[in-house]
Amino acid sequence: MSQQGTLHRPMGVSLMSSKEPLLRVEGLKKYYEAENDFLSQLLGRSKTVKAVDGVSLEIGEGETFGLVGESGCGKSTIGRTILQLEEPTAGSVYFRGQDITKLSSEELRNLRTEMQVIFQNPHSSLNPRLTVNDIIGEAFEIHDIGTESERDTRIKELLERVGLNASHANRYPHEFSGGQLQRIGIARALAVDPDFIVCDEPVSALDVSVQAQILNLLEDLQAEFGISYLFIAHDLSVVEHIADRIAVMYLGEIAEYGTPEELFTPPQHPYTEALLSAIPEADPRWDGNRIILEGTVPSPINPPSGCKFHTRCPKVIPPAGYALEQDEWRAILSLRTRIDNGNIPLDQFSGDIATAIREEYDIPDTIPADVDRILSEALEAVAVDDFERASSMLDKELETPCAVHNPAIRSTANGQVACHLFDDRYADGTVYPETTREAN
Amino acid sequence: MALLEVEDLTVRFYTEDGVVKATNNLSYRIEAGEHFGVVGESGAGKSVSSLAIMRLIEDPGVIESGEIRFKGQNLLELSAEEMRTIRGNEIAMIFQDAETALNPAYTVGEQIAEAVRHHMDLDDAAARDRAIEMLDSVGIPDAAERYSDYPHQFSGGMQQRAVIAMALSCDPDLIIADEPTTALDVTIEAQILELLEEVSETFDTAIQLITHDLGVVAEFCDRVMVMYAGHPVEIAAVDDLYYNPQHPYTVGLMSSIPRIGDTRDRLQTIPGRMPDLIENPPGCNFHPRCPYAEDVCARREPPLVNVETGDPADPINSDSQSAACLEHTGDLLEGLDYQVTVRGTDESTGDAASTDGGVSDE
Numbered sequence: 001m002s003q004q005g006t007l008h009r010p011m012g013v014s015l016m017s018s019k020e021p022l023l024r025v026e027g028l029k030k031y032y033e034a035e036n037d038f039l040s041q042l043l044g045r046s047k048t049v050k051a052v053d054g055v056s057l058e059i060g061e062g063e064t065f066g067l068v069g070e071s072g073c074g075k076s077t078i079g080r081t082i083l084q085l086e087e088p089t090a091g092s093v094y095f096r097g098q099d100i101t102k103l104s105s106e107e108l109r110n111l112r113t114e115m116q117v118i119f120q121n122p123h124s125s126l127n128p129r130l131t132v133n134d135i136i137g138e139a140f141e142i143h144d145i146g147t148e149s150e151r152d153t154r155i156k157e158l159l160e161r162v163g164l165n166a167s168h169a170n171r172y173p174h175e176f177s178g179g180q181l182q183r184i185g186i187a188r189a190l191a192v193d194p195d196f197i198v199c200d201e202p203v204s205a206l207d208v209s210v211q212a213q214i215l216n217l218l219e220d221l222q223a224e225f226g227i228s229y230l231f232i233a234h235d236l237s238v239v240e241h242i243a244d245r246i247a248v249m250y251l252g253e254i255a256e257y258g259t260p261e262e263l264f265t266p267p268q269h270p271y272t273e274a275l276l277s278a279i280p281e282a283d284p285r286w287d288g289n290r291i292i293l294e295g296t297v298p299s300p301i302n303p304p305s306g307c308k309f310h311t312r313c314p315k316v317i318p319p320a321g322y323a324l325e326q327d328e329w330r331a332i333l334s335l336r337t338r339i340d341n342g343n344i345p346l347d348q349f350s351g352d353i354a355t356a357i358r359e360e361y362d363i364p365d366t367i368p369a370d371v372d373r374i375l376s377e378a379l380e381a382v383a384v385d386d387f388e389r390a391s392s393m394l395d396k397e398l399e400t401p402c403a404v405h406n407p408a409i410r411s412t413a414n415g416q417v418a419c420h421l422f423d424d425r426y427a428d429g430t431v432y433p434e435t436t437r438e439a440n
Numbered sequence: 441m442a443l444l445e446v447e448d449l450t451v452r453f454y455t456e457d458g459v460v461k462a463t464n465n466l467s468y469r470i471e472a473g474e475h476f477g478v479v480g481e482s483g484a485g486k487s488v489s490s491l492a493i494m495r496l497i498e499d500p501g502v503i504e505s506g507e508i509r510f511k512g513q514n515l516l517e518l519s520a521e522e523m524r525t526i527r528g529n530e531i532a533m534i535f536q537d538a539e540t541a542l543n544p545a546y547t548v549g550e551q552i553a554e555a556v557r558h559h560m561d562l563d564d565a566a567a568r569d570r571a572i573e574m575l576d577s578v579g580i581p582d583a584a585e586r587y588s589d590y591p592h593q594f595s596g597g598m599q600q601r602a603v604i605a606m607a608l609s610c611d612p613d614l615i616i617a618d619e620p621t622t623a624l625d626v627t628i629e630a631q632i633l634e635l636l637e638e639v640s641e642t643f644d645t646a647i648q649l650i651t652h653d654l655g656v657v658a659e660f661c662d663r664v665m666v667m668y669a670g671h672p673v674e675i676a677a678v679d680d681l682y683y684n685p686q687h688p689y690t691v692g693l694m695s696s697i698p699r700i701g702d703t704r705d706r707l708q709t710i711p712g713r714m715p716d717l718i719e720n721p722p723g724c725n726f727h728p729r730c731p732y733a734e735d736v737c738a739r740r741e742p743p744l745v746n747v748e749t750g751d752p753a754d755p756i757n758s759d760s761q762s763a764a765c766l767e768h769t770g771d772l773l774e775g776l777d778y779q780v781t782v783r784g785t786d787e788s789t790g791d792a793a794s795t796d797g798g799v800s801d802e
């Protein structure tokens with residue numbers, strides 16, 4: 001579970017203080033019921049996908065807030081939930097101080113004139129049967145804005161403003177290129193003169209030269225109209241370019257946030273560091289160290305305990321009292337995760353099973369004797385198919401705070417980070433009982 | 441003789457809307473073990489040129505002229521049967537969309553075993569073992585177990601690994617990889633590129649990598665061809681291409697990408713967009729978007745020339761940097777004038793490495 005703070009401000013009190021940001025998200029959660037087969041329904045074992053699991057953030061007027069992370073980490077869900085296109089499971093979204101999760105559908109519709117969205121795929125997000133005029137004018141229709149001729153004038157203005165020809169108004173989407181369609185999508189969002197736009201991967205489908213045009217356009221519009229953006233993208237270099245502040249997400253939670261400078265200055269959250277190092281640098285002379293993360297993002301149905309990144313983290317804290325090197329501990333912990341999940345196909349191993357397992361899962365032969373003894377014992381249990389015993393043995397003897405406590409977001413010299421490495425109490429790998437944790 | 445020599449390859453599609461000039465007089469070579477990059481925007485003709493090598497251009501497409509010599513043999517003269525053997529055994533292809541490269545109705549293992557059985561003449565059990573080995577070697581954990589998974593049970597990154605395993609099963613000398621990592625997250629992309637790097641080193645496999653991602657090219661490729669509107673506009677060693685580009689389009693591409701640590705407020709852009717390949721602008725195809733275009737550019741088509749000498753380029757026999765811009769044939773009055781800044785995020789220096797790429801006569 002998330003331990004992020006939820007400071008509930010009493011409603012109705014000083015809604016528009018000067019400190020109040022344009023948008024404030026608190027403890028936002030969005031869970032989906034995973035597809036359940038008949039049997040698990042019958043047995044009441046429904047599964048929950050924790051797409052967004054306790055996210056808090058603030059976006060100021062005229063600010064661009066970047067949200068990055070790998071596919072499936074919950075970026076788009078946050079965007080949709082903020083817009084109230086989906087109902088949050090928990091948490092609040094304050095827009096100009098008002099909790100918009102509690103609005104009536106009438107109020108929500110009015111809110112659409114202040115909050116808009118631009119999607120990744122302009123081909124599928126624009127109705128192919130409508131002319132550009134109708135696509136952009138739809139909002140005027142819905143909100144009953146202006147007379148016919150006022151609308152026409154406004155549409156022409158908008159088209160020119162986003163770099164298209166006013167004469168394009170009567171054409172259909174299929175007559176445009178991807179970049180032009182994205183401009184139409186932007187014009188549609190601008191039509192109602194919003195203060196806030198969620199841009200969900202607005203340039204990922206575009207070629208680099210067109211991508212640059214659209215990024216510049218978004219920045220110009222912001223400068224002109226003071227719009228705030230929530231800019232969602234998987235491409236860290238695009239986000240770094242456009243955002244004032246950035247949040248890095250992993251499995252439904254925020255791992256780190258700060259300004260681009262803060263985020264890219266070490267020390268960072270180990271996930272941010274890995275993500276950053278994975279970006280191929282457009283410089284053939286670059287020879288930085290690439291951190292290759294093992295495996296893929298775990299399923300959000302049954303996410304790892306403690307810090308959700310601990311199953312892949314290259315800096316996961318070693319257990320107290322042993323002289324384990326980082327790579328040794330990483331290999332042991334990954335094997336332990338497998339054992340916890342019963343994910344070792346015993347029938348595929350022959351000969352001495354314990355040895356075969358060590359070999360298959362690349363356990364270094366350098367690990368210190370005391371740890372090796374524990375591991376041997378656990379593997380013996382695995383060999384006789386007693387995963388539970390192996391698992392509890394390893395959990396008890398070789399525990400890391402990373403697998404027990406979910407790190408809270410804390411301020412560091414470089415932005416805010418959710419990682420025990422930034423918490424002195426965990427420096428020696430001791431796992432403190434939950435009760436000694438500072439209240440947050 | 442290089443492993444692959446493509447000479448004057450011209451491919452056209454005869455569509456209802458008109459003739460699509462997908463590639464025009466394309467010439468390049470790839471040496472054994474070399475990583476050759478093909479970059480350009482969507483619709484530039486990158487995929488068509490690769491499909492042509494595999495002889496997979498379908499109606500209404502026609503390979504109009506040219507030669508594709510693989511180990512000295514012109515692939516365009518082979519019978520369909522001979523070509524199938526080459527495709528299976530010596531040249532393999534990896535596509536962007538791994539999911540469509542795998543048949544959803546068969547397990548991943550079966551599909552690899554099938555390929556192996558085919559190429560290595562093994563019995564079922566041996567083919568199975570070999571397939572498991574292959575899956576293991578491309579980093580699929582619990583390969584023996586995952587052998588019986590269907591494609592949909594694999595994540596995108598794992599599917600791409602399986603496709604690579606299949607490509608490797610025949611021990612090819614050349615892999616053509618068309619945007620192999622475009623659909624993947626950066627962390628998975630890094631894994632796949634490392635895998636391709638390893639494979640090509642171990643087996644001395646040449647790789648033609650098609651991508652629009654200038655980061656991937658910089659990291660992976662030895663030499664690069666930049667395509668614009670069906671034409672090769674620049675061919676160069678990767679270092680020259682980034683630090684000393686000689687075609688205005690290459691320069692435009694380089695300056696339109698956001699780079700981490702870059703403090704520019706605005707990105708430089710190339711105005712407009714690439715023409716469709718039915719009605720190419722006359723003269724230099726790039727002239728409507730080129731900041732250096734002069735009158736002559738709309739009249740004269742720039743030939744691909746050696747940028748040092750101005751002589752016609754010979755991309756098959758020579759390594760010289762070549763570009764197709766009238767600057768290099770001395771036909772421009774004003775000339776080109778630009779500066780290229782490649783900024784690495786190497787903390788040790790933190791400096792901007794700056795190269796004067798200007799080739800204007802002083």
Ligand SMILES: Nc1ncnc2c1ncn2[C@@H]1O[C@H](COP(=O)(O)OP(=O)(O)OP(=O)(O)O)[C@@H](O)[C@H]1O
Binds near residue numbers: 480499
């Ligand atoms: N089967 C086909 N029929 C008609 N035209 C085609 C066909 N296949 C490709 N083309 C055309 O050939 C040209 C080059 O296409 P190609 O697929 O090689 O581009 P690309 O550089 O690979 O682009 P992308 O980056 O989008 O993959 C395009 O104009 C395309 O529309």
Ligand code: SF4
Binds near residue numbers: 307316317402420
């Ligand atoms: S808390 Fe532990 S596992 Fe999580 S990022 Fe920090 S070091 Fe890694």
Ligand code: SF4
Binds near residue numbers: 733
């Ligand atoms: S030939 Fe003219 S238009 Fe073409 S790239 Fe050179 S300067 Fe630009």
Ligand SMILES: [Mg+2]
Binds near residue numbers: 486487488618
């Ligand atoms: Mg292509």
